[in-house]
Amino acid sequence: MQYRRFGRTELQMPVISCGGMRYQQTWDDALLDVVEDENQRNLEATIRRAVELGVSHIETARGYGTSERQLGLVLPKLPRDEIIVQTKIAPNADPEVFRQQCLESLERLNLEYVDLLGLHGINNYELHWQSVRPGGCLEVARELQAEGKVRHVGFSTHGLTHQILDTINTDAHGGFDYVNLHWYYISQWNWPAVEAAAARDMGVFVISPNDKGGLLYKPSDKLVELCGPLHPIVFNTLFCLRRPEVHTLSLGASKPSDFDLQMAALEMTDRADELVAPIVERLEQALEAATGMDPQEVLTANFGAGLPLWDQDSPGYMNAPMVLWLRALAVAYDMVEYGKMRYNLLGRGGHWFPGLSAGHIDSLDDEQLAKAFKKSPHADDVVGWLREADELLGGEAVKRLSQE
Structure with missing residues (x-):
C-alpha cells in the first residue's frame, strides 16, 4: 500500500480507502436483528482483507443503512x-439533532472517537449555511473535537463547483480539514475545487471513482478497447493518483476480492504518466470524433460555456450540462447503461443529483429554448442534442444505490 499525507490532518492516508456503502445488509436504518449471518461474515471478511492490504481507512456514514452498526461488531x-x-452525518437545521446523531453514530460504531467526521452532503447553499452559520453544525463538530470524540472535521459534497469552492474557502469555526468530492477521468469539472483544497492544505478524498466514475466494474466493450491494455478501473486509478493533490480514492467494496484490480494499479503508479497519456489521447480522440467538440468541453461539462445552470435560467429547471455530458459519454464510449442510471435520477435524486432531465422538452416553446441557449457556441445544436439524449437514455426510473 502507498500512503499520502492527508493535508493538515497529518494522517498518513492509504491511497485506497474502504468505503462502506455496498457491503451492508440494507439501506434501511434498521437494527442488527435484520442482519443475516452470511452478510455479516462477508462484511468482516471485507474489512479484514482491507486491513491486510494496508487499506487502513474505513469510511461509512450514518445514512448508509446498517453499515455503522455492522461495522460496530468488527x-x-x-x-x-x-x-x-x-x-x-448530514447537516441539520437543528444543530442539537446533529450533535445527538454524531453521538449515536459513535455508539453504533462501538468507538470512543472517530478520526474523521464529515458533514455529509453539503450539496447546496441551504446545507452550507446550516453547517457554517454561528452555532451551526460545524461549530458543534468542533465542540465534539474539543471533547475528544472527533479528531478532524471535513465535508462531503455532490454540489456545483462554485458552491463547493465557497464551502472549501470558509473560515468559519476554523474551516474544514478535508473534503470528499467527485473528480476522475469522465468528470473533471471539480478540479478547481481540488486545487482550492490543496491551497488550504485540506485532505482530498475522491468519491466513487469506480461506480459514479463510469460503472467501471462492468465497462462497455468500447471503453475496454479504448483503455487497453489497462482495465478501465486501473486506468482511472492511475489517472487520479498521478495528481499529488489527490490523497485517496474510495473503493466501495462489496466483497474481499473487490480490492484486487485497484491494488494491481498501485504497482504501476511510478509509470502513471507514461501509461495514462496514450489512453487519454485515444479517449479524447473518440470523444471529439463522436461529438465534434473539444474533449475538455465535455469532460468539464462546460460545452464552451453559455449554458444556464439548472437553478438559474435553465428552461423548465433542466440540468442541460448534465444531460449533454451523459449523451456525449454514451455516443463516444457506449456508456449507455451508466447514462441511463444517471439520467433517470434527474428529478428523483434530490439535492444529490439536482435538476430535471430533458423528458419534458417538448412542453417548452421554441422561443423559450432559443433564449435559454442563445449564448452557447452550440446554440443551433443544443435542443437537438437534448432530444437525442432523452431518446437514448430516458425510460424507466433507475433508483439510487441507497434506494435499492
Missing part, C-alpha cells in the same frame, strides 16, 4: 491505533 476487534475511521 472495529473493536482491530488495533485502534492502526485504523482511520470516518463517518459522515
Whole structure:
C-alpha cells in the first residue's frame, strides 16, 4: 500500500480507502436483528482483507443503512491505533439533532472517537449555511473535537463547483480539514475545487471513482478497447493518483476480492504518466470524433460555456450540462447503461443529483429554448442534442444505490 499525507490532518492516508456503502445488509436504518449471518461474515471478511492490504481507512456514514452498526461488531476487534475511521452525518437545521446523531453514530460504531467526521452532503447553499452559520453544525463538530470524540472535521459534497469552492474557502469555526468530492477521468469539472483544497492544505478524498466514475466494474466493450491494455478501473486509478493533490480514492467494496484490480494499479503508479497519456489521447480522440467538440468541453461539462445552470435560467429547471455530458459519454464510449442510471435520477435524486432531465422538452416553446441557449457556441445544436439524449437514455426510473 502507498500512503499520502492527508493535508493538515497529518494522517498518513492509504491511497485506497474502504468505503462502506455496498457491503451492508440494507439501506434501511434498521437494527442488527435484520442482519443475516452470511452478510455479516462477508462484511468482516471485507474489512479484514482491507486491513491486510494496508487499506487502513474505513469510511461509512450514518445514512448508509446498517453499515455503522455492522461495522460496530468488527472495529473493536482491530488495533485502534492502526485504523482511520470516518463517518459522515448530514447537516441539520437543528444543530442539537446533529450533535445527538454524531453521538449515536459513535455508539453504533462501538468507538470512543472517530478520526474523521464529515458533514455529509453539503450539496447546496441551504446545507452550507446550516453547517457554517454561528452555532451551526460545524461549530458543534468542533465542540465534539474539543471533547475528544472527533479528531478532524471535513465535508462531503455532490454540489456545483462554485458552491463547493465557497464551502472549501470558509473560515468559519476554523474551516474544514478535508473534503470528499467527485473528480476522475469522465468528470473533471471539480478540479478547481481540488486545487482550492490543496491551497488550504485540506485532505482530498475522491468519491466513487469506480461506480459514479463510469460503472467501471462492468465497462462497455468500447471503453475496454479504448483503455487497453489497462482495465478501465486501473486506468482511472492511475489517472487520479498521478495528481499529488489527490490523497485517496474510495473503493466501495462489496466483497474481499473487490480490492484486487485497484491494488494491481498501485504497482504501476511510478509509470502513471507514461501509461495514462496514450489512453487519454485515444479517449479524447473518440470523444471529439463522436461529438465534434473539444474533449475538455465535455469532460468539464462546460460545452464552451453559455449554458444556464439548472437553478438559474435553465428552461423548465433542466440540468442541460448534465444531460449533454451523459449523451456525449454514451455516443463516444457506449456508456449507455451508466447514462441511463444517471439520467433517470434527474428529478428523483434530490439535492444529490439536482435538476430535471430533458423528458419534458417538448412542453417548452421554441422561443423559450432559443433564449435559454442563445449564448452557447452550440446554440443551433443544443435542443437537438437534448432530444437525442432523452431518446437514448430516458425510460424507466433507475433508483439510487441507497434506494435499492
